[in-house]
Amino acid sequence: MTSDLRVLLRLSGFRRLMGVRLLSQFADGLFQAGLAAYVVFSPEEQTSSADIAAAMAVLLLPYSLLGPFAGVLLDRLRRRQVLLHGSLLRGGMAGVTSALVLAGTPHWMFYLCALLVTAVNRFVLAALSASLPRVVDADRLLMANALSPTAGTLAATTGAGTAFVAQFVAGSQGGRDATALLLAALVYVLAGLAALSMNRSLLGPPEGAPTPRLGTALADTARGLAAGLRHLGARPRASWTLGALAVTRFCYGALFVTLLMLARFSWTDGGEEDGMALLGLAVAVSGAGFFVAALLTPAAAARLGALRWFSACALLAAVLVPVLGLGFRVVPGLIAAFVLGLVSQGTKIVTDTVLQSSIDDAFRGRVFSLYDMLFNIAFVAAAGLAALVLPHDGRSAALVIAVAALYAATAVTAHRLHAGAVSRETETAPGLSPERPTTP
Incomplete structure (x- = not known):
């Protein structure tokens, strides 16, 4: 290397x-x-x-x-x-x-x-x-x-x-x-x-490479995305895992907007410099969580199984988000930013692996294009929800509790996906690793 x-x-x-x-x-x-x-x-x-x-x-x-x-x-x-x-x-x-x-x-x-x-x-x-x-x-x-x-x-x-x-x-x-x-x-x-x-x-x-007409190429791209969506829909393990990731991304987006509002109006006296400093610190701490997730996830997924590790990450967020977030204080909020960075990256790594092992190579590029679209749209949708429910100072216990409930539901879904994958593999090929790639 x-x-x-x-x-x-x-x-x-x-x-x-x-x-x-x-x-x-x-x-x-x-x-x-x-x-x-x-x-x-x-x-x-x-x-x-x-x-x-x-x-x-x-x-x-x-x-x-x-x-x-x-x-x-x-x-x-x-x-x-x-x-x-x-x-x-x-x-x-x-x-x-x-x-x-x-x-x-x-x-x-x-x-x-x-x-x-x-x-x-x-x-x-x-x-x-x-x-x-x-x-x-x-x-x-x-x-x-x-x-x-x-x-x-x-x-x-x-x-x-x-x-x-x-x-x-x-x-x-x-x-x-x-x-x-x-x-x-x-x-x-x-x-x-x-x-x-x-x-x-x-x-x-x-030079001189043949290219289809622009309208034809755009139409072919749209049809290709639709075919990728149908291919993904025929693989429940992959589609449910991607859906679970979209939920965790939605949760991350809602809490990110909450963090922005807290840094701007609640954690300081309204000073721009202090608010930006706190936001920069929160982004750095969350980035550290991403880095730790990259180190932990390969070993944890190998030990527990990829979907069980996904479930563990979501459960960690479900427990710690209300514990750390409901007080709306600076230090617990920064710790929560680290946890959310770890959970977000850990679940994304698992989702990447599940899709790569479940999707046929001929459809992989199109499915990952859909993945990219869903990943960002979920984040924007979360910001839209936050715009509707957050008060001016960012303190919303209802939003924090709702996000924790979504994380808990995602943890249950990932655990059931893991159990279903183990059951199918045991029936068809005893002795295989529970996380050996299969096509549902």
């Missing part, structure tokens, strides 16, 4: 493509943190949970709904040019968004610009993934696929942290709100210029 990594880093095309990814996702982190700071923490804005829900919809829905169709255009355009012009366009729109913040324009104009940035972002991320086989040989593609998204996520996290720091040192209030957005605009432009270091034809698609 180490030798493969060294070889990857010696490939000039891979290094240059990675440079574009790191700059692009670093700018994504800056932009998203700037958006959060303006929507949630600006003293001039009487932020509500509805504002937060709208911001989440802007950030996530374009990514979810456009994702499966991005490849249709990427097979028609030079991917190097998509990276170049997409990054420059995002830079321009992020700059306009920054100017709108400074000018105090109506919210709909701000959201329209943010929507354009995130919609273009979907195509840039897809182009980065589609370009990877053009700069890495087949033997090292798996390593490259593991390294690139992980490095990009770290870059985005670093960008978000940089945004919080930059906002603290900025001068006036208006300048503070716009600082991260302006920095994002500059880094997007750098990402576009970095794409110029690659030859125009390096990333494909091949």
Whole structure:
């Protein structure tokens, strides 16, 4: 593995493509943190949970709904040019968004610009993934696929942290709100210029490659998604596990909005700096939970069985969310953020494994596209629910108890799925491991 990594880093095309990814996702982190700071923490804005829900919809829905169709255009355009012009366009729109913040324009104009940035972002991320086989040989593609998204996520996290720091040192209030957005605009432009270091034809698609008509390709994509949905529906273990994950994602989203409102209005005296500092700390603690889940899940799933570990994670949240959350205090809230990070990532790893082992290879890409859409839509739906029920200060015992009940129901569902899988395997092939991949 180490030798493969060294070889990857010696490939000039891979290094240059990675440079574009790191700059692009670093700018994504800056932009998203700037958006959060303006929507949630600006003293001039009487932020509500509805504002937060709208911001989440802007950030996530374009990514979810456009994702499966991005490849249709990427097979028609030079991917190097998509990276170049997409990054420059995002830079321009992020700059306009920054100017709108400074000018105090109506919210709909701000959201329209943010929507354009995130919609273009979907195509840039897809182009980065589609370009990877053009700069890495087949033997090292798996390593490259593991390294690139992980490095990009770290870059985005670093960008978000940089945004919080930059906002603290900025001068006036208006300048503070716009600082991260302006920095994002500059880094997007750098990402576009970095794409110029690659030859125009390096990333494909091949010159003269046959492509169907655009309308036909879009219709084929829609039909493919429908076929993937039917294939998933015929596999109860996979579909129920994916549904259970959507519920846990919904719970995470509702509690995330609660955390934002608490950090803004309950845990401080309303000061923007203190609220952003607490939010940054909560995000870091939740990220630590994600990391711990990545370390624990392989061993725990091997020992207990994947679905039983899913059940254990959901049960842990069902017990600890009300214990830690109903007091609405800072330290228990931060501990809850760690637990939720662990539960969210642990259940996602299990779901990835169940889908990979249950779905036929010919349908796997389409099913994972549906998975991606459901994952983000559940988060946005949770924010919408929170907008309806959360009071201004974020203190809602009813919401915390309802989320705990959903986690408990999910734990029961996952346990029954595990028991059913064990029963079927015992009947058909005694002696097999309960978690051996099967097709329901």
